[in-house]
Amino acid sequence: MGRASSKEDAGALFHSLRSAYAATPLNLKIIDLYVGFSIFTALIQVVYMAIVGSFPFNSFLSGVLSCVGTAVLAVCLRIQVNKENKEFKDLPPERAFADFVLCNLVLHLVIMNFLG
């Protein structure tokens, strides 16, 4: 178990992941992009808070939680729309998307109330 083998492992891992991911359908990739974007936005907000300070705390929380919340909801949507999940094969994707929109609506209404 030398360093060389773990490096090879890492390289093989990376390639294997890349090739497996390339095989996912386009709609799932769009959702993944959206998730990545909102996590990135959340990270930017955290870095900003670290620089400027956390007052007012409710605004910081509402900003971060809106990003995290919508990311989590998008992951739930991805799970429900993914054809490979046997548990959700009876669920029409339109219904999944409607649930997603409803939850996001509630999320952002609460965020707007909390933003101060």
Place this chain on the structure above:
Amino acid sequence: MATMPILPNMPVLDLVKSFKLKTKQQELLIRVSILCLVYVLAFITRLFSVLRYESMIHEFDPYFNYRTTLYLTQNGFYDFWNWFDYESWYPLGRIVGGTLYPGLMVTAALIYRILHFLRFAVHIREVCVLTAPFFASNTTLVAYFFGKEIWDTGAGLVAAILIAICPGYISRSVAGSYDNEGVAIFALLFTFYLFVKAVNTGSLAWSLASAFGYFYMVSAWGGYVFIINLIPLYVLVLLITGRYSMRLYVAYNCMYVLGMLLAMQIRFVGFQHVQSGEHMAAMGVFFLLQVFYFLDWVKHMLSDTKLFQAFLRITVTCAVAVGAIALGLGMLSGYISPWTGRFYSLLDPTYAKDHIPIIASVSEHQPTAWSSFMFDFHILLFLFPAGLYFCFKRLSDATIFIVMYGLTSMYFAGVMVRLILVATPAVCLVSAIAVSATVKNLTVLLRSKNKGVQTGSTKGSSSSKASSKALLDQSQPFQKNGAIALLFGAFYLLSKYATHCTWVTSEAYSSPSIVLAARGAHGSRVIFDDYREAYFWLRQNTPPDAKVMSWWDYGYQITAMGNRTVIVDNNTWNNTHIATVGRAMSSYEDEAIEIMRSLDVDYVLVVFGGVTGYSSDDINKFLWMVRIGGGVFPVIKEPDYLVNGEYRVDKGAAPKMLNCLMYKLCYYRFGEMLTEYGKPPGYDRARGVEIGNKDIKLEHLEEAFTTSNWIVRIYKVKPPNNRW
């Protein structure tokens, strides 16, 4: 009593057949009528005190809730949410809007508005009195749906019936008990039902509903901490036992994020969901879930297990390290506050007695005796383990949840008497499973004998799917008789349960506490309405800005009914202020008058049970005043008031006890009073002794009012003497 839908009842069946209803419709009719009857039953069994006395608010805490609801209906939501109350905790005041759980008041105000919109001109007090029974009825409906989700409709019906009359729930939801728990238990069960439904269906809509249910629970009661810890524990158990699925991910994540956000809208809760140690379990499980499912997804994508092992190692070490560092930093820097005393004393029951006497002094916070369990649960106590057995036989996501809810809530019910209330829905549900499964098996035995002779048709009027498998075991010839005997036994037990519950409700849990009743010499009922007499005297005979000093138990009632400013009340948020009052009560009159003048006290109110034998009076609570006062002011020492470790008020009592302010105020002029035939004057009926100091002179106070049975005594603080 309970599960009738599968036993054919001849006359009813014929009558119903004449209307040409199919079996499914018969079953629906029976179910709906049972539920309607249970709904009405749950409401009317809580009305004993309204029928016996009058429609009034009971106890102490509900008076504060009533006063705030009154304020809400008169001044609107904005003023209520921003209310600063200057009439309590003089001179500090209290920020009411930020220190209460608004769910109950908003609910009652909403019902009041709806009734007025429909032109029923009811008074807000009537709405407040009947809110708890109304929500108890709604809880039975939720219990039915929950039982249906966990097991089947039979269990749901039995659960509804059991919870409608269970004394553990009735104790805090009688008519007149206008307290948070009346609404909170409905919210608790509703949230759990919605969450279990979300886990079973994996739908975002149900998770959203459970987040709203959680929001309602947070707005209603501080016990929401139970939900936010039980659900993560449940998720953890599912992860560990390998029963996790995608539905769990969807349900928990949506509920946690939305629920947390909604909960933070309540000012009293504030940022606790991200800052308090009690809520960290939920956050920890949230992150754990993300890591877990991410790893699951990567494993699914990678076909090579060796590579995956490497990836797993890296990720797990990183995640654990980051999590541990974050948690450690948070706790060390004090950002994440440790568990508060109220909830820490649940994990370590001896903590409150040593460190926080105020929490230890509340009678509801004492550990539970076995008799309380039997009193509040009756047959459910042995049906609960039976139900656990059935749950373990048929494990699913829902049954695992109810088992966990039952076990954790029973542990907490053992630690604190008040928490029997939280355990009641779980016990009722699990027992319902036992009853329903047993009765179902027995009736299947009964019916299969009829069908055993006919070979072919297992279809037909039998609705039970299990009957096709139920062939009679030929080696046990008396199975049918045994089944009939057992069924009779089961129905006997259930009828005994109903009798017990009604008796308990009538005798033990329907007393308003503000009006006392006793049996007179000839068996006639004697009513002591002294409390209200005293508060009304205060209301009508004192200046509007008078300040009243009493022990904190009576604060809410004095502000609500007497409409006067008090020094301390039941909110007990400021220990030093309460200790100041305790110190004043336990000092000599000269020291006490200094303290009272510094607090601008005009009137002092004490409760005294020596004439009537009422045992919850201030002399019996006096040692707690000493302990709490002594906790902040070391000049008050508890041994000064005891003789050989014994608490006495007769001739052999400690001299400090015989001359302290509380003693003087309670026993002023009592030495001349004849209370019982054949006993000397000054015989204290509550303690059963003749008092030690009968010749009491008050220098700085004068007696203002004593109620007709001497239960409440009010004294006026005299202004300082004129100097010449």
